[in-house]
Amino acid sequence: MSTSFGAKSTTDDVLAGVDLKGKRVLVTGVSAGLGVETARALAAHGADVVGAARDLKKAEGATAVVREAAAKSGGSLQLIELDLADLASVRAAADALVADGRAFDLVIANAGVMAPPFGKTVDGFETQFGTNHLGHFVFVNRIASLLKAGARVVSLASAGHRFSDVNLEDPNFETTDYVPFEAYGRSKTANILFAVEFDRRHKERGVRAVAVHPGGIQTELARHLDPAFIQGWIEQLNAQAAAEGQPPIEWKTIPQGAATSVWAGVVAPADAVGGLYCEDCHVAELAEDASQIRAGVRSYALDPAHAQALWALSEKLVGETF
Template structure:
């Protein structure tokens, strides 16, 4: 890669000099945080952005900045309704896009939920696995025929995948005790494994997929967490970092957090990031062990056999074969 970026790089940094005129990009979760910034940066560089959100009224308000950027940069913004926790909504949104027929160059599966109390989606799935993984699984697969050669899928995962591998025997916590961050870890590992298997299935026709970790950012994603818990968690990370001789943990700004998504989607060479996990605008190394501080990706999250098994389980759960 000709230019190197890192943890402090912003969306504007990685897109400097990049012209996205004529590119059509879909971003889920454009009612707040990373989704809004991702859409703003892309539209500012000329992309035609389709933003998906559960609450369209909230998204309309949140994306005023995106419309301003689009007006100045030559891009555009269209909003569509998409509730990833309800497969009827997912299928309706996907079917409408397929009926429209216009192709996508990039799809950024950004929306998600983190560490809520135990709950279930409209279809009876554990909330985090159902929303973060199964909702996107159905949505992206249903619109896959709109991806032309050269298109990419970016699946937003997290360093939280280190909390847990997927549980193929009990995805809905029916026989195991629900632990919010374990459930989050399962869903984020699933996001990575989805990218691995989607890439394997579509690379022969020139469509690639990658997973990214945006970094630690203070957004609405943490709305289910007590601020005191967040502070204690950061203190624990810093204590571990000091013990390991590393630098203290730093929260990213939202433009820094969204940078890896746009870098992986439109800047990095596709064959260098496809089927892999990226963080801080580079491909992460495989790192196994107990540390939650160091960067990297756990081996189980890139296991091709695990990815295929999760795909098969996901098809059974949603009652649809792709």
């Protein structure tokens, strides 16, 4: 595998020389940030992109750069409505794609929310678990028949998975106190475990799944957070880094943040990333020490039995078997 890409690589670096004409890809969350850049980069290399968003009007404006890139490359952009916090919307979007019948080479489950006040989805699930995990769980599974042999699913997770493992006994904080970043950690761990189990179920037919951490990026994802809290958190992390002789944290640009998604989805060898967790355009190493907060993946997020248990719980919660 190429080792020429890293934390500072951009989407254009990663896709240099790659021709995606004839490839059909789906990206969720194309109304801002990483989703728009991911769609732009793929469209700029000739891909036919289907962009999913909750707010189509917002997405129309945000994806003007995607349409411009597609026009120059011979690619295309189609927008569809998808509200991951409403399973009726999820099922309607997936069913429409299946009825259309056109296959996909790549699905990037990019959309998500981070650390909002306690709330519930339309279906009564805790907002982050319901949106980040269960919405994508139903959506991707419902369109799995459209994934060609050789296709990949990229599940956007986060270093935030290290905040918390999933809680299979109380996924919706009914008996435990709600802590926004603990809930975020649970949902991001779930995103990794989903990739682990989806990969296990589909790799025999040539479809692989991988989870990725985009890196620390200033996007709309942080809209629920007090800027003072973010600044204090960064200062705390940098103090720890200095004590360990490490450089301070640097925010990634959005093109740098989206690079790992397109690297894992298009460039990296499938067998090298399938069922794993990637960051900075490489496969992450295990990081079990709680003080390791800059890089790496916790073993609980890659545990096959854990992934199967979460899958079974998820099917029970959404009332659907895949």
